[in-house]
Amino acid sequence: MADIKRFLARRALTFIPTLIGVTFLAYIIAFAIPANPAQAWAGGIKANPEVVARIIREYHLNDPWYVQYYYFMKGILTNSIIDPRWGYPVMTYMLSRFPITFQLTLFALFFLIVLGIPLGIISALKKDSWIDALVRTWALVGVSVPIFWLGYIFIYIFFYQLGWINIAGIPYPKVHITGVPIIDALLSGEWNIVWENIKRFILPGFTLGFAGIGVIARLVRNSFLEAINSDYIYFARMRGLKYRRIMTHALRNALVPVVTVLGLQFGGLLGGAPITETVFSIPGMGRAMVDAIFSMDFPLLIAGTFLVAIIYVITNLIVDILYAVIDPRVRF
Amino acid sequence: MSSPQFREPLIEVKDLYVYFYTYAGVVKAIEDMTFTIYKGEKFCMVGETGCGKSVTSRALANIVPSPGRIVKGKVIYYRDGKPVNILELSEEQLREIRGKEIAYIVQDPSSALDPLYTIGYQIVETMIDHYTVRDQKEGYKRAVELLREVLMPDPEQRIKNYPHELSGGQRQRAVISIGLSNMPRLLIADEPTSSLDVTVQAQLLELLRRLVREHGLTLFLITHDMGVVAEMCDRVAVLYAGNIVELAPVDEIFKNPKHPYTMGLLRAVPNPQADIEKLEPIPGTIPNLIYPPPGCRFHPRCPFARDVCKREKPPLVEVSPGHYVRCWLHAE
Numbered sequence: 001m002a003d004i005k006r007f008l009a010r011r012a013l014t015f016i017p018t019l020i021g022v023t024f025l026a027y028i029i030a031f032a033i034p035a036n037p038a039q040a041w042a043g044g045i046k047a048n049p050e051v052v053a054r055i056i057r058e059y060h061l062n063d064p065w066y067v068q069y070y071y072f073m074k075g076i077l078t079n080s081i082i083d084p085r086w087g088y089p090v091m092t093y094m095l096s097r098f099p100i101t102f103q104l105t106l107f108a109l110f111f112l113i114v115l116g117i118p119l120g121i122i123s124a125l126k127k128d129s130w131i132d133a134l135v136r137t138w139a140l141v142g143v144s145v146p147i148f149w150l151g152y153i154f155i156y157i158f159f160y161q162l163g164w165i166n167i168a169g170i171p172y173p174k175v176h177i178t179g180v181p182i183i184d185a186l187l188s189g190e191w192n193i194v195w196e197n198i199k200r201f202i203l204p205g206f207t208l209g210f211a212g213i214g215v216i217a218r219l220v221r222n223s224f225l226e227a228i229n230s231d232y233i234y235f236a237r238m239r240g241l242k243y244r245r246i247m248t249h250a251l252r253n254a255l256v257p258v259v260t261v262l263g264l265q266f267g268g269l270l271g272g273a274p275i276t277e278t279v280f281s282i283p284g285m286g287r288a289m290v291d292a293i294f295s296m297d298f299p300l301l302i303a304g305t306f307l308v309a310i311i312y313v314i315t316n317l318i319v320d321i322l323y324a325v326i327d328p329r330v331r332f
Numbered sequence: 333m334s335s336p337q338f339r340e341p342l343i344e345v346k347d348l349y350v351y352f353y354t355y356a357g358v359v360k361a362i363e364d365m366t367f368t369i370y371k372g373e374k375f376c377m378v379g380e381t382g383c384g385k386s387v388t389s390r391a392l393a394n395i396v397p398s399p400g401r402i403v404k405g406k407v408i409y410y411r412d413g414k415p416v417n418i419l420e421l422s423e424e425q426l427r428e429i430r431g432k433e434i435a436y437i438v439q440d441p442s443s444a445l446d447p448l449y450t451i452g453y454q455i456v457e458t459m460i461d462h463y464t465v466r467d468q469k470e471g472y473k474r475a476v477e478l479l480r481e482v483l484m485p486d487p488e489q490r491i492k493n494y495p496h497e498l499s500g501g502q503r504q505r506a507v508i509s510i511g512l513s514n515m516p517r518l519l520i521a522d523e524p525t526s527s528l529d530v531t532v533q534a535q536l537l538e539l540l541r542r543l544v545r546e547h548g549l550t551l552f553l554i555t556h557d558m559g560v561v562a563e564m565c566d567r568v569a570v571l572y573a574g575n576i577v578e579l580a581p582v583d584e585i586f587k588n589p590k591h592p593y594t595m596g597l598l599r600a601v602p603n604p605q606a607d608i609e610k611l612e613p614i615p616g617t618i619p620n621l622i623y624p625p626p627g628c629r630f631h632p633r634c635p636f637a638r639d640v641c642k643r644e645k646p647p648l649v650e651v652s653p654g655h656y657v658r659c660w661l662h663a664e
Binding site: 230231232234235236237238239240241242243245249252253256326327328329 | 390393395397426427428429430431432435436438440443444445446447448449457458461462494496510
């Protein structure tokens with residue numbers, strides 16, 4: 001286990017350049033936009049020039065780009081940079097939105113796992129059946145259909161026509177443990193809040209996960225087929241192992257690549273959250289970032305990018321650890 | 333040549349036909365195959381790559397790989413004196429026989445072992461699924477004994493190793509102990525040493541011979557190596573393009589080969605029982621089994637081919653006690 005400590009330390013070091021790179025790119029894009037953020041933050045065309053000048057001084061907006069970047073990053077890391085629109089420290093603001101996005105992503109991930117993996121296995125076992133065709137079509141449609149369109153169609157059917165779901169407000173439980181509403185409600189046993197959260201998030205979660213379900217099902221299908229056609233499964237049959245044991249061997253081997261892609265998907269889901277959150281008016285990080293773009297709120301935007309990048313690298317780290325747990329050939 | 337104690341049959345293959353249904357056409361891999369393996373003997377099958385040796389061995393436990401199918405024939409297995417036709421058993425009845433009564437040792441131990449499980453686990457599961465051990469604990473004790481028996485160094489440690497942590501020879505020893513784990517009545521070894529280097533080959537063959545002697549097993553050995561045949565076997569079947577062309581006690585084959593193919597084979601490899609000045613290859617190549625040559629399948633490469641060879645398939649005739657040949661030269 002000394003190996004795993006060294007591995008974690010080494011990986012933590014690689015986080016630094018990744019995070020610098022991501023925030024720097026976000027910053028450069030914001031910097032390159034030919035706009036006058038100070039004017040906008042101060043209230044638009046009729047802004048008081050004195051206020052504009054103070055904002056420019058406060059945020060170092062007239063300094064060269066590297067000085068600006070330095071102050072941005074220092075402000076984000078020490079949580080001292082104040083959001084020009086709201087007056088909160090940007091990181092505090094972003095982090096307060098994070099649990100909602102996290103909950104949305106959990107719903108999407110839930111659908112990826114409970115629909116994607118079984119669909120993949122069934123279509124591998126019943127190759128070229130109708131369910132196999134369904135999975136293939138789903139994967140194709142899933143990556144081609146825009147999330148916002150799908151979201152509106154679902155809202156039309158399930159909210160407007162059937163009235164099965166809610167699309168406003170976030171039901172919070174009374175206790176605050178993790179900050180994620182559904183987890184806190186589960187922990188404190190407030191079952192009606194759990195149910196309200198499910199009604200609120202099931203559709204956005206499904207919409208967000210829709211493309212991924214098809215992708216995961218296809219991947220599971222292919223890697224499961226590869227596993228059941230392998231020599232070790234053939235030899236397992238020659239040894240007269242029971243059917244269930246043979247399937248366990250095949251499944252564990254098939255899951256090795258799936259875990260990797262699930263991890264990447266999780267990052268991708270976080271990235272896809274802005275559109276879903278906007279369509280379903282969920283006050284998460286993605287929604288906050290979309291708003292920040294419209295209001296030229298660059299500090300908030302960079303803080304959001306920074307946070308998403310951190311989540312992404314941590315997810316990848318977890319995937320690498322899981323990978324080694326499943327596959328003994330992987331060494332740290 | 334064959335001593336009387338071999339006269340009790342263990343398995344009889346009668347008029348077996350195995351075809352492979354591929355996109356290119358129907359590959360007539362095995363045709364008109366008839367032979368008997370007697371209790372306690374060491375029966376060998378030799379032939380070039382692709383001549384149907386492995387397929388024949390797989391047919392004995394009705395586990396011919398897809399897209400292959402047994403289209404005709406019988407495999408009579410004498411189970412406690414009672415004949416049963418293997419090809420008429422249910423999948424569950426077959427599972428009980430495979431690995432317990434008829435066990436396999438495969439050619440490539442690297443791909444036959446599941447990379448995600450320790451070899452100890454894979455030996456134990458083979459016994460647990462056949463109820464030859466009571467629990468995991470007894471299983472692991474037995475696995476250590478088995479590994480010690482196949483001369484695995486440091487067996488207490490090796491059972492905790494994953495396949496990739498072992499050498500090729502050690503992996504093959506693990507596969508042999510899986511084959512032996514339920515003390516089968518028939519052990520089928522399909523080129524058990526061809527993926528290993530020569531010194532390990534010699535050790536493993538010596539080991540197999542000892543195990544067969546000590547446990548009174550019946551051995552069905554598949555090889556393309558005439559040296560191995562001379563060293564290991566009581567009786568030999570020579571296969572060419574899916575047909576047995578000659579079947580005889582081992583000394584007969586080397587001293588008194590009748591079929592032109594057997595004679596060619598003996599001139600093409602160093603003969604352990606005769607001096608030959610120069611090795612001669614057999615001219616031509618193995619035929620395409622989608623469109624096998626009419627008549628005798630060997631006639632395009634045969635120096636003695638006559639008109640009848642091109643028209644009609646020769647029968648397998650007994651030229652002297654226990655010595656069968658499929659050739660028009662000896663048919664009258």
